Amino acid sequence: MAVKLKPLADQVIVITGASSGIGLATARKAAKAGAAVVLVSRNADALRAICDDINAEGGRAHAVVADVGSPDDMEKVSRAAIARFERIDTWVNDAGVGLYGELSRTPAEDHEQLFRTNYFGVVNGSLEAIKHFRARGGSGALINVGAANSDVATPLLGAYSASKHAVKGFTEALRVELLREKAPVSVTLVKPSSVSTPFADHARNLMEKAASVPPPRYSPDVVADAILHAATHPVRDLAVGAGGRPIVIGSAAAPHLTDRVLAKVIPPLSRRRGQPLASDSLYEPGVDGMTESESLKGRRFSLYTEAQKHPGVTVGLGALAVIGIAALLGRDQIARGARPALARAARPILVKAAMRRPVSTAKLVAKHPRQAARLASALR
Incomplete structure (x- = not known):
């Protein structure tokens, strides 16, 4: 119930x-x-x-x-x-x-x-x-x-x-x-x-x-x-x-x-x-x-506690930040040594975003298709 x-x-x-x-x-x-x-x-x-x-x-x-x-x-x-x-x-x-x-x-x-x-x-x-x-x-x-x-x-x-x-x-x-x-x-x-x-x-x-x-x-x-x-x-x-x-x-x-x-x-x-x-x-x-x-x-104030109260917003902001990094650098400009670190940082953020706020995450990707594509390519 x-x-x-x-x-x-x-x-x-x-x-x-x-x-x-x-x-x-x-x-x-x-x-x-x-x-x-x-x-x-x-x-x-x-x-x-x-x-x-x-x-x-x-x-x-x-x-x-x-x-x-x-x-x-x-x-x-x-x-x-x-x-x-x-x-x-x-x-x-x-x-x-x-x-x-x-x-x-x-x-x-x-x-x-x-x-x-x-x-x-x-x-x-x-x-x-x-x-x-x-x-x-x-x-x-x-x-x-x-x-x-x-x-x-x-x-x-x-x-x-x-x-x-x-x-x-x-x-x-x-x-x-x-x-x-x-x-x-x-x-x-x-x-x-x-x-x-x-x-x-x-x-x-x-x-x-x-x-x-x-x-x-x-x-x-x-x-x-x-x-x-x-x-x-x-x-x-x-x-x-x-x-x-x-x-x-x-x-x-x-x-x-x-x-x-x-x-x-x-x-x-x-x-x-x-x-x-x-x-x-x-x-x-x-x-x-x-x-x-x-x-x-x-x-x-505790940012950590506020993040627990609003997990969807926090994860969404984290995903947006990662997409922003990918957009700023571009795939070609991401050094080979930096790609694994970016991947490790991005994957849990995007997975949590998809699990907790699937609709919001889809909207986020739809709003920034080029950046999302670059990020996905960088994470392969």
């Missing part, structure tokens, strides 16, 4: 972890776009203040104090959303906690508590959302926030990386099950690279120095935009920011070398001057209400 997602202005969106960071940025952007938002967090005071601000600006926001680690609390969130706005169109599982330290020094109870929030919070929220979507019978979007750590583990964030790997596995298995039963539900895994949220400030820190996140860092607004794109466009996954992609690619191509690089490079980048903060949000809510850390600033 086809998934038909509504425009944001017509949606009711549940967002967990909405009192700070990515969740808060997503809530504000969604409300500004006209969506009704149900904000979930353990922090009652922060939620109340955030909802008051959104409602004062003409938005529609409702707060539910809940712990994502509790299935009963997630059922309470669903009931509250339906009582207030009559339905749920999109459910965003964003709540998460961090823990910095070597795995051998991580207490078992801390490891378990992190999984209770990061993994079982996603499980509980996802199953509650699916239950609602099935009962209602219409299309819905489930968006789980993983991380670049869903694909590659990093030192000093071992427990966190393990939880995000688990989130990825659960999300992909759930997607396949829903496809098998032909349920009209879009299931998306969003995988941010380093983000300039208060994550490092809120994380439990077992190191001797203050925690940080490795550069390059991206603004939580960039992640929020990706989440809201997934709320209106069925997409399998979205990697936010190109910062983590070289590590993912390197791990697949040269795993042993990448392991050595990570072991040497990541620990120094995960620390900064200063003493660890005395408080954290592992067991109790911390100081919330901010989307971005006071000590970190992130990039406001």
Whole structure:
């Protein structure tokens, strides 16, 4: 069954972890776009203040104090959303906690508590959302926030990386099950690279120095935009920011070398001057209400992420660029040594263009027949 997602202005969106960071940025952007938002967090005071601000600006926001680690609390969130706005169109599982330290020094109870929030919070929220979507019978979007750590583990964030790997596995298995039963539900895994949220400030820190996140860092607004794109466009996954992609690619191509690089490079980048903060949000809510850390600033745009949102346009532009090169040089002027390189660059672009936008590609070739002929000849 086809998934038909509504425009944001017509949606009711549940967002967990909405009192700070990515969740808060997503809530504000969604409300500004006209969506009704149900904000979930353990922090009652922060939620109340955030909802008051959104409602004062003409938005529609409702707060539910809940712990994502509790299935009963997630059922309470669903009931509250339906009582207030009559339905749920999109459910965003964003709540998460961090823990910095070597795995051998991580207490078992801390490891378990992190999984209770990061993994079982996603499980509980996802199953509650699916239950609602099935009962209602219409299309819905489930968006789980993983991380670049869903694909590659990093030192000093071992427990966190393990939880995000688990989130990825659960999300992909759930997607396949829903496809098998032909349920009209879009299931998306969003995988941010380093983000300039208060994550490092809120994380439990077992190191001797203050925690940080490795550069390059991206603004939580960039992640929020990706989440809201997934709320209106069925997409399998979205990697936010190109910062983590070289590590993912390197791990697949040269795993042993990448392991050595990570072991040497990541620990120094995960620390900064200063003493660890005395408080954290592992067991109790911390100081919330901010989307971005006071000590970190992130990039406001990611070309890599935008390319994933609009693959047809990106591939079309790439194909046009290759055709332009062929037109500029001409077959006779393309050096023999350059032809193989041009061929290698052009073939995947044109294949992707043909697969994703066959009509657009045909129009492109029809519009530039001479250039296309030259390119085809050069690629033989």
